[in-house]
Amino acid sequence: MSTEPAASTLARPRTRPAWHVATVAETRRETPTAVRLVLDVPTWPGSEAGAHLDLRLTAPDGYQASRSYSVAASTPAAPGSPGQVVLAVDEVPDGEVSPFLVRDVRPGDQLELHGPLGAFFVWRPGQSTRPVQLVAGGSGVVPLYAMAAAHAAAADETPFRLLYSVRTPDDVWFADELAALAGPTLALDLVYTRRAPEGTADVVGRLTRESFAARVLPAAERPRVYVCGSTGFVETVAGWLQELGHAAGDIHTERFGGLT
């Protein structure tokens, strides 16, 4: 256990969002359609698990486009070392921003970031001892992975479960990291909607209210629930949660639209 008193975590002043210039340190293929970007950010103040940032691109003619991305992992800048931010970006066909980030960005390129952002969809260690149920659809796992990693790093003893719906085994984001986190403090449950790993007995197919109910913490345990995915996924899951008796105030949601 950390000897850091929980109160100092709670009382920590919230970091003001600011603009930062990031330099791409590394790009890595995350899934067949997504890339992981490791960014050096000399002014990054750190961020809470679940936070996001706005990434702004400027075209040579001055046209600007901005999109929000969840922070998968970050370390604050310290004397002698730049801060680091890890993002993962899915390519939206015909998008304005994501195809550039997935296909064209190279180490050494500079990007403008505004953050850290968002105090609603975050998990803080020591905040509560109630169990936590994470529910991810596709790339919606990014902020939930950040929460699971923060939970492990803080040696927080709150029970954590992650239900993660993906199309195929190739579409699992942060697959190695999640596998490493899975264990006594994180129950990891993958649902495959199109194709399961060979040799598994898992039924392939979308979640239904019944299969969902069987795989998440029951409302009687009063879990705090964090749901992130496409708008359709989140609204379906949030509806089921309420039907299953979870209080609206216990359900935290974040939607991504696959807009661009």
Place this chain on the structure above:
Amino acid sequence: MTHHLDGNVLAGALSEIFTADVTTARGRCAGCGRTSPLAEAMVFTDAPGLVARCAGCDQVLATFVDAGDRVMVSLAGLSAVELRR
């Protein structure tokens, strides 16, 4: 069918106007009276600006238009906002 996101996406634009993160603030819809965190509003980003609508009744709660050298904000659809200290 228009795509929408939710109020979490407002955090960046709002941080240029307000000192606190107001996506956690609870707002009361002037249309139906529903009270919920701004993060739970439906947000449309494909208008010229950001439009936040009530998830209960579709009423426009707030709009934010960034015009470069100025920003235009309307909170006309919110009859009350509760901010935590």
